[in-house]
Amino acid sequence: MSRINTLLVLLLVVMSGLAVQPACAETFGQFMAEFARSAKSSPGFQSFSAANGEQFFKSTHGNEWSCASCHTEDPANSGKHAKTSKVIKPLAPLVNPERFTDPTKVEKWFKRNCNDVLARACTPQEKGDVLTYLLTIGK
Amino acid sequence: MSERIQVWDVPTRVFHWSMVLSFCGVFLTSESERYRDIHVMLGYTMLGLIAFRVLWGFMGTRYARFASFLFTSGEVLTYVSALARGRAERYVGHNPAGSVAIWLLLFLIIGSGASGVLLFQDIGGDMMEELHEVLSFAMLAVVAVHIAGVVVSSILHRENLVSAMISGTKEAAPEAGEERSYAWLGVIMLLAVVTFWAGYSALSAMAPAEFAGHAEQRDDDD
Ligand code: HEM
Ligand code: HEM
Numbered sequence: 001m002s003r004i005n006t007l008l009v010l011l012l013v014v015m016s017g018l019a020v021q022p023a024c025a026e027t028f029g030q031f032m033a034e035f036a037r038s039a040k041s042s043p044g045f046q047s048f049s050a051a052n053g054e055q056f057f058k059s060t061h062g063n064e065w066s067c068a069s070c071h072t073e074d075p076a077n078s079g080k081h082a083k084t085s086k087v088i089k090p091l092a093p094l095v096n097p098e099r100f101t102d103p104t105k106v107e108k109w110f111k112r113n114c115n116d117v118l119a120r121a122c123t124p125q126e127k128g129d130v131l132t133y134l135l136t137i138g139k
Numbered sequence: 140m141s142e143r144i145q146v147w148d149v150p151t152r153v154f155h156w157s158m159v160l161s162f163c164g165v166f167l168t169s170e171s172e173r174y175r176d177i178h179v180m181l182g183y184t185m186l187g188l189i190a191f192r193v194l195w196g197f198m199g200t201r202y203a204r205f206a207s208f209l210f211t212s213g214e215v216l217t218y219v220s221a222l223a224r225g226r227a228e229r230y231v232g233h234n235p236a237g238s239v240a241i242w243l244l245l246f247l248i249i250g251s252g253a254s255g256v257l258l259f260q261d262i263g264g265d266m267m268e269e270l271h272e273v274l275s276f277a278m279l280a281v282v283a284v285h286i287a288g289v290v291v292s293s294i295l296h297r298e299n300l301v302s303a304m305i306s307g308t309k310e311a312a313p314e315a316g317e318e319r320s321y322a323w324l325g326v327i328m329l330l331a332v333v334t335f336w337a338g339y340s341a342l343s344a345m346a347p348a349e350f351a352g353h354a355e356q357r358d359d360d361d
Binding site: 003005006009065070082083084112113116 | 170212
């Protein structure tokens, strides 16, 4: 019996680690404001540019992939994962309203994917440019 | 009276060091989409290894059997309090405290691997993603404790437990030994792992689309 107890306690310890995080929804406007606030702290910041965002999105930055490698040249379309070929839903918030609503996801995917494409984190300027570009799509 | 005897049979050692390799690889590839296929391949490897280990826990040799390291909570407490006083008894197989980490690792490998498979099949949504991450990092923590335990125990009893997990042998009374090594089974396991890696890499390079199916990329649909 007490052997079973030991195992049960172990299992409980593992399970209690599984705290569920509350999700808090935001709008793309709030993300834009957030990126602008961070970008302003760096010298020389003027404004976000859709043209720079597009350029950034479609070019490679030293590694073999660009953002468009997975999201395609037209972010109004569904993309395709460059490694696993799985379908990726459109990135443009006006086409796919689920985009830029969950801070955890936005942060997670910027972190992961900027690392794959640029081998570093994206700057607030870059994030703001990209979002500005994405908001010109599907109008 | 002590002499060099075999404690860990060959399959147990192959299991262990393949697990160590896969575990390092699975973590190094976890934060990137570029290495997603390698991550998945190594995760499957860990699941395959653990499936074998579960069978071996019932059918294996003396010290590989679950029964040999299933201690009562009383035994674990007694051992830990002796350990705190620097007077822990020496065990030829796993000691009671070490076995706690090992049980946790066995469960966490199954949990982490299974949640990874479900996540990859787009089952379970954000919950599954969270679960996979939490279980994996819990495993990382237990691995740290496991390695610390191995170091402490090695110092305490002036024996090198890491080299014992490589050679399979320890100094002990002859009657504590385990004769059967099952070297052939260890070779088959190694071959199976290497064949799987080669086959998986070849397949995923050849036909990524058919290979992954057309499931939706998780995380973008909710
Ligand atoms: C470099 C890192 C590691 C070292 C040096 C190490 C060393 C050892 C040693 C010496 C033992 C035997 C303990 C004893 O004498 O009672 C052992 C057992 C074990 N270790 Fe590790 N270990 C490492 C990493 C890992 C990892 C990453 C995992 C799993 C994810 C793992 C899982 C296990 C398991 C399940 C056992 C029990 C073996 C069995 O009976 O099948 N170890 N380890
Ligand atoms: C058993 C060992 C495994 C370990 C220790 C492990 C560990 C991890 C870790 C640490 C992450 C990063 C989590 C994050 O920071 O978001 C991750 C992500 C991931 N793993 Fe595993 N994994 C394992 C097995 C698997 C398997 C077997 C599969 C699939 C068949 C898999 C599929 C994935 C996927 C798809 C992600 C990305 C999740 C996301 O979208 O955030 N993993 N894994």
